[in-house]
Amino acid sequence: GESVGLHLPTLSVQEGDNSIINCAYSNSASDYFIWYKQESGKGPQFIIDIRSNMDKRQGQRVTVLLNKTVKHLSLQIAATQPGDSAVYFCAETITGNTPLVFGKGTRLSVIA
Amino acid sequence: GAVVSQHPSRVICKSGTSVKIECRSLDFQATTMFWYRQFPKQSLMLMATSNEGSKATYEQGVEKDKFLINHASLTLSTLTVTSAHPEDSSFYICSAMDSGNYGYTFGSGTRLTVV
Numbered sequence: 001g002e003s004v005g006l007h008l009p010t011l012s013v014q015e016g017d018n019s020i021i022n023c024a025y026s027n028s029a030s031d032y033f034i035w036y037k038q039e040s041g042k043g044p045q046f047i048i049d050i051r052s053n054m055d056k057r058q059g060q061r062v063t064v065l066l067n068k069t070v071k072h073l074s075l076q077i078a079a080t081q082p083g084d085s086a087v088y089f090c091a092e093t094i095t096g097n098t099p100l101v102f103g104k105g106t107r108l109s110v111i112a
Numbered sequence: 113g114a115v116v117s118q119h120p121s122r123v124i125c126k127s128g129t130s131v132k133i134e135c136r137s138l139d140f141q142a143t144t145m146f147w148y149r150q151f152p153k154q155s156l157m158l159m160a161t162s163n164e165g166s167k168a169t170y171e172q173g174v175e176k177d178k179f180l181i182n183h184a185s186l187t188l189s190t191l192t193v194t195s196a197h198p199e200d201s202s203f204y205i206c207s208a209m210d211s212g213n214y215g216y217t218f219g220s221g222t223r224l225t226v227v
Contacts, residue, residue: 008153008154041203042220043118043205043219043220043221044156044205089155089156095214096214097143097163099146099161099207100207101158102148102156102157103155104154104155105155
């Protein structure tokens with residue numbers, strides 16, 4: 001289940017189940033979105049990206065969905081594994097020489 | 113793939129001293145680098161954007177005289193935390209933009225602890 005802590009919401013899933021992590025982005029002008037995985041004490045690790053001219057993109061075990069109407073992004077992880085336990089951030093930007101703006105993040109906890 | 117080397121990974125310093133953090137793009141040219149700060153259990157917050165050869169652009173609320181950014185070459189940007197105080201303790205992360213494809217590559221971060 002999902003719980004909202006003091007800062008980071010946490011999603012707990014059983015190993016082997018599918019995970020869905022959601023993100024509401026802020027800028028309707030953003031046209032490029034990236035999901036990152038961050039393990040403790042490390043920098044963000046690229047998972048998958050999507051441009052605004054698409055609404056779905058699939059990678060290995062991961063799928064990103066984009067709903068521009070409601071400014072919503074989701075990351076689906078199939079057959080979640082213990083190694084997927086980490087904090088996941090969505091990030092948005094406008095293509096060009098511009099920075100990524102990060103969402104609040106969700107901690108994924110996989111129960112073996 | 114693109115690699116950004118960030119050093120040091122951890123540093124402990126005394127209050128009032130300065131600390132320099134380096135980020136190097138190893139196999140690509142980074143005309144733009146971004147510096148982020150991350151407090152425990154929080155997201156990455158953009159501090160500043162630096163373009164090679166010009167002054168950095170700081171986000172609102174970030175003191176440019178306290179967080180000195182130098183981006184003198186296409187492969188190196190440094191962040192110096194001057195007169196550090198305990199409240200500056202945080203995780204600092206750089207991100208370099210590949211000028212060829214607008215890709216973002218992150219460093220591994222620097223854990224700064226000011227005592």
